[in-house]
Amino acid sequence: MALSKTAHIVTAYGEELDQLADELARMGGMVETQLETALAAIVRRDASLVAGVREREKQVNAMQDDVEKRVLRLFALRQPLATDLRMTISALKIASDLERVGDLAKNIAYRAEDLAEYAPLSLLDQVERLGAIVVKQLHEVLDALSSADVEPAIRVWRTDDEVDERYNALVRQMLMSMTEDPGQVEPGVHILFVAKNLERIGDHATNVAEAVHFMVTAGPLEADDAKS
Amino acid sequence: MPDNQSHILDQNAGFGETEPPIKVAARDVCVAYDGKQALNHVSIDIPDRSVTAFIGPSGCGKSTFLRCLNRMNDTIEGARVTGSLKIDGAEVNDKSIDPVVLRASVGMVFQKPNPFPKSIYDNVAYGPRIHGLALSRNDLDGIVESSLKKAGLWEEVADRLNDPGTSLSGGQQQRLVIARAIAINPEVILMDEPCSALDPIATAKIEELIDELRENYCIIIVTHSMQQAARVSQRTAFFHMGTLVEFGRTEDIFTNPRDPRTQDYITGRFG
Numbered sequence A: 001m002a003l004s005k006t007a008h009i010v011t012a013y014g015e016e017l018d019q020l021a022d023e024l025a026r027m028g029g030m031v032e033t034q035l036e037t038a039l040a041a042i043v044r045r046d047a048s049l050v051a052g053v054r055e056r057e058k059q060v061n062a063m064q065d066d067v068e069k070r071v072l073r074l075f076a077l078r079q080p081l082a083t084d085l086r087m088t089i090s091a092l093k094i095a096s097d098l099e100r101v102g103d104l105a106k107n108i109a110y111r112a113e114d115l116a117e118y119a120p121l122s123l124l125d126q127v128e129r130l131g132a133i134v135v136k137q138l139h140e141v142l143d144a145l146s147s148a149d150v151e152p153a154i155r156v157w158r159t160d161d162e163v164d165e166r167y168n169a170l171v172r173q174m175l176m177s178m179t180e181d182p183g184q185v186e187p188g189v190h191i192l193f194v195a196k197n198l199e200r201i202g203d204h205a206t207n208v209a210e211a212v213h214f215m216v217t218a219g220p221l222e223a224d225d226a227k228s
Numbered sequence B: 001m002p003d004n005q006s007h008i009l010d011q012n013a014g015f016g017e018t019e020p021p022i023k024v025a026a027r028d029v030c031v032a033y034d035g036k037q038a039l040n041h042v043s044i045d046i047p048d049r050s051v052t053a054f055i056g057p058s059g060c061g062k063s064t065f066l067r068c069l070n071r072m073n074d075t076i077e078g079a080r081v082t083g084s085l086k087i088d089g090a091e092v093n094d095k096s097i098d099p100v101v102l103r104a105s106v107g108m109v110f111q112k113p114n115p116f117p118k119s120i121y122d123n124v125a126y127g128p129r130i131h132g133l134a135l136s137r138n139d140l141d142g143i144v145e146s147s148l149k150k151a152g153l154w155e156e157v158a159d160r161l162n163d164p165g166t167s168l169s170g171g172q173q174q175r176l177v178i179a180r181a182i183a184i185n186p187e188v189i190l191m192d193e194p195c196s197a198l199d200p201i202a203t204a205k206i207e208e209l210i211d212e213l214r215e216n217y218c219i220i221i222v223t224h225s226m227q228q229a230a231r232v233s234q235r236t237a238f239f240h241m242g243t244l245v246e247f248g249r250t251e252d253i254f255t256n257p258r259d260p261r262t263q264d265y266i267t268g269r270f271g
């Protein structure tokens, strides 16, 4: 999150901001792994992966607490201004979105345990595709965060419509196949939950994109998006 | 040609529909002391009925610019002021302007409270007396009381008006000096680091006072505290090495400064 090229006069202050950025980056990496693992558990029908996702979720929660403590401390003791102020406030928002992503990834993983009991579903490939898009969103927005670059953030923000469309299409098809074959209802419900959770992770990635955009430009992403 | 003056004037939008009129308009104001340039082509429009904060590292020219507004630079030997400086459209440096009259309408408060070695009453009554603002003792009493009230000091001194001004605490002395300035109906009040010698409570009282006074005056305050500038002002101007680098809404300056020099200064980075 190199928003300024020059160093702080008070070294310890600069270090505290760097540590906040590092902690947020670690948290992002952790959540990304969680989501990838949860999706692998679903797609590969491998319930053995679930425990790892759950374990990471606890670590992510602890990281969010840590980010909040650091932000509180910075406000109380350093009174950050300008880019430092925007970075600090964005870190708080981003950590809360990442925590939600971790929680949703955990929910996805739990469904893998349920789905393992059923025969493979035809719509699983669509879940996989939706998952791949959301993973890419998360990856890109974390890139945007670490490089303080608005371009990938804007791309992520724009992908949100595609995620919504794919999710809606998946729901329609699932309802159709449930109507045609009552045997699909139980596994189908699990698939719908997974898809819903992916769609919400996409929303959180979009929130992070907005926060990164604000951090870098001080303006709302909508305004920038309208320009191009 | 100064490189950034147009950009500075363009940033003036901000108060929206209720934007107060321009009180002080400076164009290409330069000051040199003994040939050494202290202020470089400063152009700025300062609105009435609001607080404008001047920030910047020591020696960047903040006090020099304040002194242009009440022609205090006239009193400094070797000082040379050029450019145009208008208050309510009237050129401050015009030969027809009497500096003594000018200084009645442009009051000044300094870092160190400087009450006269006189009673509290006489400190405030001094200005109205020499400017002939009071027709009777009754009149004068009224001016003293209302000025002390406006300065938020009346309650604390009403029963000891004959005590020396210097017997008051630092914060009270500073409010006495403000009452003294108010007593002669100024239009602009300049404050040069008015709180740097005060404790946080006395500072808070001055800040509260500034916030009340801005309804009726054009206030310009020099401060080394970012937090103070942020708390009391609606506009902030950042000076650096004799140049006005950036001027805009305080909120914008402290959340999103445009110039890297402003950015480095207010975030405490090496400039």
Ligand SMILES: Nc1ncnc2c1ncn2[C@@H]1O[C@H](COP(=O)(O)OP(=O)(O)O)[C@@H](O)[C@H]1O
Residues within 6 Å of the ligand: B033, B034, B038, B056, B057, B058, B059, B060, B061, B062, B063, B064, B065, B076
């Ligand atoms: N009376 C003076 N005689 C000579 N030089 C002066 C005088 N007052 C200020 N200066 C010079 O002008 C520059 C601006 O000073 P000043 O306006 O006092 O800065 P600030 O108030 O921002 O600290 C500095 O380089 C300072 O040394």
Ligand SMILES: [Mg+2]
Residues within 6 Å of the ligand: B062, B063, B064, B192, B222
């Ligand atoms: Mg000064």
